[in-house]
Amino acid sequence: MRFETNGRNLSILADRRWPAETGIGKVQAELEARLPQNMNIVDLHVKGRIGSPLSPLAISRSLHRHGGEGVFFSAGFVPPLFSRLPSVVIVHDLTHRRFYGVAKRAYYDFVYRPLYRRSSAVICVSEFTRQEFLDWSGMPEEKVHLVYNGCEACFTEAGERHTPGYAYVFYGGNHRSYKNLDRLIRAYAASSLPSRGIKLVFTGNQNDDLTALASRLSVGGHLVFTGRLPAEEIPSFYRGALAVAYVSLFEGFGLPIIEAYACGVPVLTSNLTAMPEVAGDGAVLVNPESVEEIRLGLDRITSDEALRKELVDGGRKRLSDFNWDKSAERVWQIVKDVA
Structure with a gap:
């Protein structure tokens, strides 16, 4: 992959504070692994905590200390407070406005929104997120781009399977309230699975x-x-599962859906936000606010063999739309275009 940059290397001034094991850290690693030959990553070594209200200021100070030319880029959602250079950030979702309290919502509305508007480009990871971001931010459509996430190469059907001596349904993710794990447990308790x-x-x-x-x-x-x-070890837990249950109330993408697809496992997920878009024909969709619908979904996806085969086949086909090579090429082209 090579882009024209008038014969000069293009410096990508990056906020690389995201830990490698986080979702954003993994996105950053996948993109950097596919950096074009005539671009180079410059770590800004931004000081301070990523989630600090002063994070945009910390980025701007690092940009000022660095000087020079290039494009600011973050695989995360934090834009600089001010910058004389073009900037590109990836917005994965707007969950902070919905589930993290009044103060966080106000911070997004009164601080982040005007900073996003000053950005040269914003990349969203689903069409759902892109439309929600456009409606909220008021940015011009041509500056807000859709680029899907890919799936890490370690998630494949071939490989070790977790075999604990019992069948199981797997949930891979954090335990935040909007992940809806309380309803998942209630549905599980009412289902045939325990018996x-x-x-x-x-x-x-x-x-x-x-x-x-x-x-x-x-x-x-x-x-x-x-x-x-x-x-x-995580892929082995997917491969060993009867099914993956991911009935979140809100997702900007829903990475566990495609991780399950890559491991050949049927998926039960929500019919809200970005999840139907990402799932395509590889999942049973349910209303995540209905314990009864989740219960029925759990029973079906663990007992109906014809359905299970249909879902696995659908997941394999859908997975072809989530390719890091294609995604990285698109991301770096957007960065080049704003340079």
């Missing part, structure tokens, strides 16, 4: 609230928390 010996496996350390809920519903012994998993 069939099928457990519910969550990534992460034991969550006391979820454990207490499961105990009240008499399924405490059927809930399993994996603890903090090394990244290389």
Whole structure:
């Protein structure tokens, strides 16, 4: 991959504070691994916490210290407070405005929104997120681009399978409230799965609230928390699962959906926000606010073999739309265009 830059290397001045194990850190790594030959990454070594209200100011100070030419780029959502250089940021979702309290919403509305408007380009990871961002930000459509995420190469159907000695439905993700895990547990408790010996496996350390809920519903012994998993072990948990359940209330993309597809596992997910767009024909879609719909979905996806095969085939086909080579080429072309 090579782009014309008038014979000069183009410096990409990057905020690279995102930890490697985070979703944004993985996006950053995948994009940088596919950097065109005539572009080079310059780590700005931005000081301070990513989530700090002063983060845009910290970026601007780092840009000022660096001097020189190039384009500011962040795989995350934080724009600079001010910059004489063009800037490109990736917005993965607007969950902070919805689920993180009044102060966070106000900060987005009164600080981030005008900063995004000053950006040269914003990249969104789904058409749902792009439309929501356009409606909220008021930016011109031509400056807000759609580029899908890809899937890490470690997520494949071939490889080790987690075999704990029982069948299970897998949830891979954090335990934030909008992930809807309380309704997932209620639906599981009302389903046929516990009586069939099928457990519910969550990534992460034991969550006391979820454990207490499961105990009240008499399924405490059927809930399993994996603890903090090394990244290389996560695909084996997908491959070993009967199905993946991802019935979140809100997602800007929904990476576990395509991770499951890549591992050949059927998916139960929500019919809201970006999830139907990403899922295509590879998932059973349910209303995540309906415990009964989730229950029916769990029963169907773990017992109907014809449906399971249909979903796996649909997931394989849909997966071809999420390719890091194509995504990186598009991202770096947008960066080049604003330079």
